[in-house]
Amino acid sequence: MQNFITNYTKKRYLVYSIVSIIAFILPFIKINGNHFFLLSFDHSKLNLFFISFSTQEFYLMPFILMLLFLSIFFITTLGGRIWCAWTCPQTIFRVIYRDLIQTKILKIRKNINNKQKEYSGQYFKKTIAIILFYFISIITISNLLWYFVPPEDYFEYIKNPNEHFLLIGILFFASLLFTLDVTYLAEKFCVYICPYARVQSVMFDRDTMQVIYDEKRGGVIFDGKFKLHKKPPQGECIGCEACVSVCPTHIDIRAGMQLECINCLECADACSKIQNKFNRPSLINWTSVKAIETRDKIKYFRFRTIAYFIVLLIVFTALIIMGSKKEYMLLNINRSSELYQISHINDKVEISNAYTFLFQNTDSKTHEYYFEAKIEGMDNSVEIVRPSKPFVLKAGEQAKKIVVIRAIKKLVNDDQKDIIFPLHIKAYTKDDNKITIFRKTIFVYPKSTVLKEYNQK
Ligand code: SF4
Ligand code: SF4
Structure with missing residues (x-):
């Protein structure tokens, strides 16, 4: 019997670990006394790819910003909200807070597979969870600050809080805001606040990768936003709603693509476990609108992706050429x-x-x-x-x-x-x-x- 169980969630955890480790150790790595990235207002200098630039050489900044925006356009057109699910700190720290601290460590939530259910009471444990996360926030915000105040200065500065009141103030206040965001705003941040979530849909085309419920196989459940059935009269969906209860943004992907979907693929994993029992693949897939209609492979190489890639390459080459002309x-x-x-x-x-x-x-x-x-x-x-x-x-x-x-x-x-x-x-x-x-x-x-x-x- 074929195994149809997908493991996107575990793969995401692995990517989270790699991204977090890189982000944490990168500020400590120096080559010829320079950091990979450092924008120091204190010393009026920019370090980029281990090369030091002074404020008079900030003409590189527009290239860096262009590279950043073009990368966002390119990645979003190709992989949809791949950033949201696989690398966004908001998603990573929600997993740490909700799934690790609240569920696995403190057992406030009973099941990692049910993110919809809120558990009342347990105020002591909930307070401990918030305090614990505040300490994680301090480390996280410190990590972010190291890209602006290098670690060699940062640890000296925090030893003298009276002389570096602004830095200490930013650290504790930003940690507090981040704690409020992750523990209180939670996925509401993705749905209502995050600007990227609101603009990314205009970059999508019919070949962009998204999380899609296969209505042809599973059966029709929604008419627009109106729910017709819990279980469709025809189709392979058994109406177990495992895909709904696991969803961190509290949506039902069977109603079609929604702004709230962060493409975490937890619904795809949940459905794959159910459908595997019937020796069938998941009804929810990471695919494109066109691929699911034509039952063909996703088309990665198309005019828009190739065009973005070429422009990205041009800007990157220009950045390298400008950077190599650096005068010491x-x-x-x-x-x-x-x-x-x-x-x-x-x-x-x-x-x-x-x-x-x-x-x-x-x-x-x-x-x-x-x-x-x-x-x-x-x-x-x-x-x-x-x-x-x-x-x-x-x-x-x-x-x-x-x-x-x-x-x-x-x-x-x-x-x-x-x-x-x-x-x-x-x-x-x-x-x-x-x-x-x-x-x-x-x-x-x-x-x-x-x-x-x-x-x-
Ligand atoms: S997990 Fe799969 S089978 Fe269960 S309700 Fe969702 S789509 Fe249907
Ligand atoms: S619908 Fe699926 S992919 Fe989208 S946020 Fe919910 S669980 Fe994640």
């Missing part, structure tokens, strides 16, 4: 408002230009920085007067440097106008020759009449 130091150059300075040094007339250089170390290590200056096509024509020696910047640190560059010889003899020379700056770290950047600015040399006037003074 930033340098902005501003000239001073004065065109040039003329001075007498050792009876010699010297011409210098002043600039403000804004350096930033966008690497995760401390480096020693300096730079070279060269007029295009004229070697050994200028020298750096200030700063006179290299300087150190810690990871993420910025420094404003007043820079004075002096001509070491007569550059031009023009009595009509001041001459503008292209000036090339090569900035680099002394300890890592891979970190080098080039910038262009100008060096202004005065006309000869100005120099004559200066000499006559």
Whole structure:
């Protein structure tokens, strides 16, 4: 005899465990001092795929958001509410609270297969369940915060609550809200609040995977929302309503697809156990409208899914290309408002230009920085007067440097106008020759009449 029992619920638990473990340990993993994802307002930096970006490099954020939204469109068109059932924290923590804490540990609920029945009384146990979940919430919210305040800072900060009152306040208040959500709002959050639940139906097509009751096999039970029979006069559904009592959102999938259905497939598992006794597969399947009508396989490769996939690939490639162009130091150059300075040094007339250089170390290590200056096509024509020696910047640190560059010889003899020379700056770290950047600015040399006037003074 063939076994028709499906085990989507157990598979979901396995996915929950994997997702939770990854989400928990990911903030602790660092490569070259960088996290997989960290948006730190404290240090004004973004870590993405273990690369550090400063706030000046936040041009990557639109790509990340586009990637996020396109992934949602793609996954929803292909697999329907796969996110809701398999990875959404709301569903995961409802399972932990209702099925593990309330049912398995504290025995407030008598049966995991009946999620419809509410049990009155047992106030002591119910309070214990909420307190227990509040502690889980604190760990969960801490886990979420580690993506904004890295664990190495987070554990230091919570040791000094007086100095980090905001962080501690967010932790306890968000944990309280999350506890209220999971213990009180429960699936009402999915049905009435979650914006994704409300918009995802517009992304569905007739090939999108959904949880569907096979009316042809099982028989007609509903006419629209009106229930005609408990058990259909014709069809394989025996009217046991195991699919109804197991449903966490309290719906009857035999009435057709509904906004409330989170696609958890618990009804499919419940029905498979019943139908297996008759040597038949479940009447409730994870399939598409078209596949159930044509009794054919689900069509995964279709215009919409392929188009989303191609656009996703393009945006992902653009993100990788933009990310790989990351510079491990930033340098902005501003000239001073004065065109040039003329001075007498050792009876010699010297011409210098002043600039403000804004350096930033966008690497995760401390480096020693300096730079070279060269007029295009004229070697050994200028020298750096200030700063006179290299300087150190810690990871993420910025420094404003007043820079004075002096001509070491007569550059031009023009009595009509001041001459503008292209000036090339090569900035680099002394300890890592891979970190080098080039910038262009100008060096202004005065006309000869100005120099004559200066000499006559
Ligand atoms: S579990 Fe299956 S057989 Fe029982 S009521 Fe639901 S659809 Fe019908
Ligand atoms: S109808 Fe089925 S798949 Fe939908 S929420 Fe209820 S049990 Fe889950």
